Amino acid sequence: IMCNNGCILPVEGFLQGLRDLCTEYGITLIFDEVITGFRMGLGGAQTYFGITPDLSIFAKALASGYPLSAIVGKKEWMSLIEQSKVIHAGTMNSSNATVAAALATIKVLQQENPYQRMFSLGKQLMQGLQETAKKYHHKMLVQGPGPMFNIAFTEQAEIQDYRDTFITDKQLLGRFIAGMHRKGIRIIGRGLWYISAAHTEDDIKQAIKTADEVLLEMQNK
Ligand SMILES: Cc1ncc(COP(=O)(O)O)c(C=O)c1O
Structure with missing residues (x-):
């Protein structure tokens, strides 16, 4: 959903088309869920539309306003960080307070299902x-x-x-x-x-x- 440009919803078949093309040509499909994440549902826009990307990024609503972002994805891609083939360094990585805020946010969203x-x-x-x-x-x-x-x-x-x-x-x-x-x-x-x-x-x-x-x-x- 192009939230920053008029809140444009994907036309029927667009996301599936992207998924199919990326799978066919071995391209990583990345969803930017910075706005849609935890707003469209606990599973973000990808669950809402039923299309699974390879990687996605989350932020904003994830920690109820605390400054936190997350990159998540399939093991095949994420394991590159684990193996140190891809560097994921940042001063604020694993900041305890913001991670606690995210865990509390997710708990409330799960309990209240708003x-x-x-x-x-x-x-x-x-x-x-x-x-x-x-x-x-x-x-x-x-x-x-x-x-x-x-x-x-x-x-x-x-x-x-x-x-x-x-x-x-x-x-x-x-x-x-x-x-x-x-x-x-x-x-x-x-x-x-x-x-x-x-x-x-x-x-x-x-x-x-x-x-x-x-x-x-x-x-x-
Ligand atoms: C949809 C979307 N993606 C990415 C970003 C960029 O986030 P950052 O400012 O943390 O780079 C924003 C920022 O508002 C956004 O709205």
């Missing part, structure tokens, strides 16, 4: 933003799977590739985001939203109410 709720809250927020924008005649596109999604001011019905991200009104997005920030809702500057396991229905309602105020102000200016 994923259905995160998808549902995400969809609720996406729909609320869409309806509010429509009410004030703003052409706001909201797209993504739910636990993460993107907003863009554009006439397009969908952002399908990187090129489409250029046909969006970044100035209008900037005004919306600044308005939200002023009223205490923090959104990432490029229009990306995340739902976390800690979010509640009240948070969603507050975000929609605030978006309503900001979109109204934008209409009047």
Whole structure:
């Protein structure tokens, strides 16, 4: 999922096609799960889509905000590190506190299984933003799977590739985001939203109410 470029979902067959090509030509298939990991589910986007890469990288939600990243993969590739054929050196490797944070995060995610709720809250927020924008005649596109999604001011019905991200009104997005920030809702500057396991229905309602105020102000200016 191209989270940093409009939250573009892979088209049907794309990931399987990549898997097949990489297997055929002996190429390592690597999934960047830095954003999708522990957000789409405990098994990341690869479990969600049912495609297994050779290597993947995880970070961000893995340790609930503690600075940690991880590279994981099939034994065939990871054993190269074990055999010291590939160097995996880093000052912060195996930092106890961040690894403890990741273990605690995974434990809570396993116990609480918040994923259905995160998808549902995400969809609720996406729909609320869409309806509010429509009410004030703003052409706001909201797209993504739910636990993460993107907003863009554009006439397009969908952002399908990187090129489409250029046909969006970044100035209008900037005004919306600044308005939200002023009223205490923090959104990432490029229009990306995340739902976390800690979010509640009240948070969603507050975000929609605030978006309503900001979109109204934008209409009047
Ligand atoms: C999807 C994705 N991959 C990789 C990275 C890079 O991570 P880092 O800043 O740790 O190099 C980011 C950073 O935000 C990201 O969003």
